[in-house]
Amino acid sequence: MTSWSLRIGARTFSGRGPFVMGVVNATPDSFSDGGRFLDAGAAVARALALAAEGADLVDLGGESTRPGAAPVEVEEEIRRVVPVIERLVACGFEVPISVDTTKPEVARAALRAGAALVNDVQGLFDPRLAAVVAEAGVPVVLMHMRGTPADMRERARYRDVAREVRDELAEALRRAAAAGIPAERTLLDPGIGFAKTPAQSLEMLARLGELRPLGRPLLVGPSRKSFIGATTGAAVEDRLPGTLAAVAAAVLAGAEFVRVHDVAAARQAALVAAAIRDAAPDRVPR
Ligand code: HH2
16 A cells, blocks of 8 residues: 555554554443453553564454444443553553544543554444544544444445455445544455454455455454354353454555554564565566
């Protein structure tokens, strides 16, 4: 893709990466680590550990997006994420913090506390969230999904998954632009497992390169997801090898960022995949 550069907090990202976003879920019910980091102290310790493992970004969420997850009230979600950000900022945490939320009030409170990026799994479907992002002047992840975690499974109907995801991400870019967020401040994500069957997630990974014409860096989040279980039979807690295969495939297909729970292992997989990609630059189709 054409060159890009994105300032996220104190760090400027550019080039082909790979960059690793580590996941911290301060929730009781996330699909793979629910309840482990609900307590602020545990979430802070997790963020510090992921930074030590080499995370380039830390993505903090206070609401699970797994299919059928119970919605969380605004006040409760703020209570889960803001103290974690405040404590990280207070201890001089240098890794940029991303807030994984679809709620404008939560994004505003998290940004005030020191978050530097908004990760919206609904691709700025809510214009009030777009307004918060625009006003704060921060970058945003526009992820592809359809509907909400409650009904996204029924919406996993595509004639051509890569083409439709590309067109719907282009719409998200238009929503951002209409709210005053320039494309230069966005990252795009195909939303692996969101309104997609396992087969559609696999096809989207294989055809990731078809999102390149959108001209923005790509973030891919395959970590521990159900397409790995559907392919291998592995239980959620045993999906690290499948995650690493998907991370490598995503990097070879052109992803600049990967979002994972297991940072050290994924970072190694991503770096080796990138080194293979770059070893024969004229031979790898881009
Ligand atoms: N996946 C999840 C949550 N947020 N954000 C982006 N940009 N891309 C993703 O693929 C993505 C995401 C789901 O994973 P996790 O956070 O571990 O689970 P839960 O939503 O149950 O907390």
